Amino acid sequence: VHLNEENLKKLLAGDIKTVAKVISLVENNSTSSQAWLESLAPISTQVVGITGAPGAGKSTLVNSIVAHYVQKELRVAVLSVDPSSPFNYGAILGDRIRMVDHFLNKHVYIRSLASRGALGGLSLRLFEILDVVRTAGFDKIIVETVGIGQSEVDIAGVADTKVVVVVPEGGDEIQTMKAGVMEIADIFVVNKCDRPNAAEFAHNLKALSHNRSRLDGWQIPVLQTQADKHVGIEELCCAIEAHFLNSSAASDHQQLMLCEKAYQLICQQKMHGITKSALRSEIQQASLEAGFNIYEFVAKYR
Ligand SMILES: Nc1nc2c(ncn2[C@@H]2O[C@H](COP(=O)(O)OP(=O)(O)O)[C@@H](O)[C@H]2O)c(=O)[nH]1
Ligand SMILES: [Mg+2]
Numbered sequence: 160v161h162l163n164e165e166n167l168k169k170l171l172a173g174d175i176k177t178v179a180k181v182i183s184l185v186e187n188n189s190t191s192s193q194a195w196l197e198s199l200a201p202i203s204t205q206v207v208g209i210t211g212a213p214g215a216g217k218s219t220l221v222n223s224i225v226a227h228y229v230q231k232e233l234r235v236a237v238l239s240v241d242p243s244s245p246f247n248y249g250a251i252l253g254d255r256i257r258m259v260d261h262f263l264n265k266h267v268y269i270r271s272l273a274s275r276g277a278l279g280g281l282s283l284r285l286f287e288i289l290d291v292v293r294t295a296g297f298d299k300i301i302v303e304t305v306g307i308g309q310s311e312v313d314i315a316g317v318a319d320t321k322v323v324v325v326v327p328e329g330g331d332e333i334q335t336m337k338a339g340v341m342e343i344a345d346i347f348v349v350n351k352c353d354r355p356n357a358a359e360f361a362h363n364l365k366a367l368s369h370n371r372s373r374l375d376g377w378q379i380p381v382l383q384t385q386a387d388k389h390v391g392i393e394e395l396c397c398a399i400e401a402h403f404l405n406s407s408a409a410s411d412h413q414q415l416m417l418c419e420k421a422y423q424l425i426c427q428q429k430m431h432g433i434t435k436s437a438l439r440s441e442i443q444q445a446s447l448e449a450g451f452n453i454y455e456f457v458a459k460y461r
Contacts, residue, residue: 161189177295182291196290202293207399209221209302210321210322211348216384218303219386220324220384220395221237222386224301226389234266235300236292237267238288240302268295270288316418319402319416321343346399
């Protein structure tokens with residue numbers, strides 16, 4: 160299958176089936192999709208990243224946000240890079256909005272992406288997939304990622320607005336919060352605010368984040384939500400909107416995003432076709448030969 164005129168026309172018209180089709184093409188890195196990507200003019204749809212530890216309530220929160228947007232008659236796409244929990248977005252969505260399936264099917268696109276063990280856990284083709292979704296004319300794009308180790312930092316070049324979801328735990332947790340998380344958050348969400356100590360936790364987090372001065376002058380909001388009850392979602396969506404307005408105006412922010420994106424795309428290019436399983440079988444052969452040297456072996460990948 161190729162990315163032909165017909166597909167492009169349907170994609171521009173926002174046809175959901177075509178979105179899925181073109182994503183598959185892009186995932187398989189076809190020549191036609193590469194040429195298409197190189198012909199794209201930039202589209203500035205807001206990409207909202209939702210990241211945090213497993214179980215923090217990211218998927219539930221995404222559901223609530225989607226419901227909020229759909230009620231405002233916005234078209235929204237969700238890309239989930241969370242291999243651990245295939246969450247049934249539709250189920251909660253169905254509870255919240257009394258709308259015919261056919262409306263949802265036209266306004267909401269949800270796709271789980273396998274991370275394929277890529278660097279930092281993000282899907283190898285996430286940037287390209289985002290551009291497919293942008294072209295399809297969605298009003299908002301949400302990316303859910305699991306934040307373990309370094310992976311939450313990866314989202315830096317992906318999302319215009321990065322929401323870090325945490326849950327109220329002992330106060331000590333905040334102190335040990337990874338520096339990387341502090342640095343990437345544009346908005347903190349203390350979810351599960353029905354739990355004890357939520358207010359105190361949020362207060363401490365606020366104090367901590369206000370101590371960090373940001374070049375763009377953005378004050379990181381610390382918001383409390385109860386995602387499963389749709390509490391605090393309106394405020395969160397307002398903050399998401401405010402951050403987008405703030406960052407769109409900041410050329411620094413735009414350049415930083417482009418730099419992150421370029422870096423990741425170059426890594427992807429350089430690593431093209433290199434997998435550990437292929438290396439393994441090559442090494443199996445090569446290491447048997449007399450005088451095998453690892454530096455000599457890797458030199459051909461330069
Ligand atoms: N008590 C409470 N539970 C919640 C809240 N939000 C989500 N949960 C529950 O937390 C669990 C994990 O939620 P999920 O959205 O799958 O978390 P994820 O792994 O971060 O995507 C589920 O059982 C949710 O129902 C909340 O605000 N309060
Ligand atoms: Mg999830």
